[in-house]
Amino acid sequence: SLPRLRVKRAHQANPLHAALLDAVHTTITEREAAQLLDHTALDQFWEALCQHAVASGPGAAENDKRLSWDAVCHVRADLPARFAPYLTPAIFLHFQRSERSDISLLQYFNYVLRRASLEEAQAELHAYDRDYDGCLTEAEVQEWISDLVPTLHLQTLNTSFHKFYFYAAARKFFFFLDKSRRDRLPIQAILLSPILTELFELRASDADADAELPREYKRSNWFSSYNTLRVYGQFLNLDADHNGMLSRAELGKYSHGALSNLFLDRLFQEVRTFDRQMDFRGFLDFVLAVENLPTPEAMAYCFRALDMGGRGGLDALTLETLFRAVSEKAHRVFGHEEVPAEDIVNEIFDMVKPATPGVIRLKDLIDSGIGGTVISILIDCRGFHKYDNRD
Incomplete structure (x- = not known):
């Protein structure tokens, strides 16, 4: 039989209270989403930065341009207000400056890309925070991952295995981040974790959506379909009596019986x-x-x-x-x-x-x-x- 998954039943909130929370939640989520920089906005940002950047010196490569603080101020004046949070003195001073007090264009824009990606993920995660306490339950993380699946390199994962993929994927977040075993994860902890980076490495662009991932990469990434099938297969092979659970004797066969x-x-x-x-x-x-x-x-x-x-x-x-x-x-x-x-x-x-x-x-x-x-x-x-x- 299939592996058993024990889940606590969610507490049923007052319907009126739940509806009010949903309305507030939706409003905040939409407001956050409106401020995100999508691909079009990022292209616009890049073009504006390039217009005001200067070469680092005679014969310098095209991708080795520099930005002065004055240039950043000009970019901020040229672009709509939604870009202003990325064009502050604090961000500029974060980068190493040359003798001319300018900074690397590429380093600056890469920072913007990383921040925009995190902010997009933050907005996505907040959409699943049902009680808006800044934390996600394991069921909410599973729901978020289930909605991510179409964007991930999971071509070889049959839909019948999706349920177990959601459990395996969410479990890694909770195993490593839920140190107090509260069965709730702060969204901030998820965003700052390298586990999120590992998951997002499986995101497929339109250009490589059908490309096959390297074999060793699939083996090393917990979130790959290969890994889910591997762990799921281990469980089924150990479950000798097919009751969907593992006894002490059955787990003793793990790793060919090498554990004491x-x-x-x-x-x-x-x-x-x-x-x-x-x-x-x-x-x-x-x-x-x-x-x-x-x-x-x-x-x-x-x-x-x-x-x-x-x-x-x-x-x-x-x-x-x-x-x-x-x-x-x-x-x-x-x-x-x-x-x-x-x-x-x-x-x-x-x-x-x-x-x-x-x-x-x-x-x-x-x-x-x-x-x-x-x-x-x-x-x-x-x-x-x-x-x-x-x-």
Whole structure:
């Protein structure tokens, strides 16, 4: 059966109150949209800047023009008021100036392009903010992504998979940005996140709408159709009893059984499950964690399982217990030679250099710069084998 998706039922607001909010929301959204710089406006902006820009010197390239503050003032006088916010002293002073106190035309216009793109995204996101609190729920992010789909390079994604694409795409935003687990994301956090940039890299222009993305790029971008089908396929292959959920035993087959039994047992004690079964949303969090171990968010996810005593720190005994589970399974399943746990624990303490001797906390792992490697050693037979056979 299809993977199950557990969703909280939305609170039903008073109809009159909801209608008033919708009217206010629509008015504000339309006002914001009217101020955006579309392609035509950006072309007009570029032409005005070029008219007042000067060559950087004799024999300089055409694309190496400069803008003085006087030139910017002339552009502001020539263009309608909607362009004024992009032609301020603060923006001009943001750029490195030459001895003549002028700045690069290209750098200036690239800034305008990036800002216009962010402002367009901001207006789009606000349109989905139903209660206008500056935040989006996961359902609202999914709705926004569903409306983005026609503009993305997703030609190979069948419409029957769109539902799971929306879940997978939205889940990355929440896994990395919803640190307090409020199930709501500030729009500002979305706009400032590199995750948004990763998603927008799949936006297709009219010229390349039918072009095929490079294979390696599709593999590395979480939002590609290739990646959605990969993760969805993993879930279906693990779901041996076809009930749309993963048991502890079924998840144990992930990565050809390379994760330690102790880590998996602890994971099912710490993460949200339903009758000791993991749904597709939980599996997405799991995949995002194990595939992004060097990130603070992935380390935090795994640390909850590693912290067996719930004391917020890993002492030598805990580290030895965790590593023995890896070493024993690597020997039993993969035929690797067992390694003394004490030696590895000493190496881990030497690498991490915790603030409190003898106890490694999450912050120590993050600050060390090698926290992902340490966690891989403690949960993954292949991760330890890679570490043990490093050059």
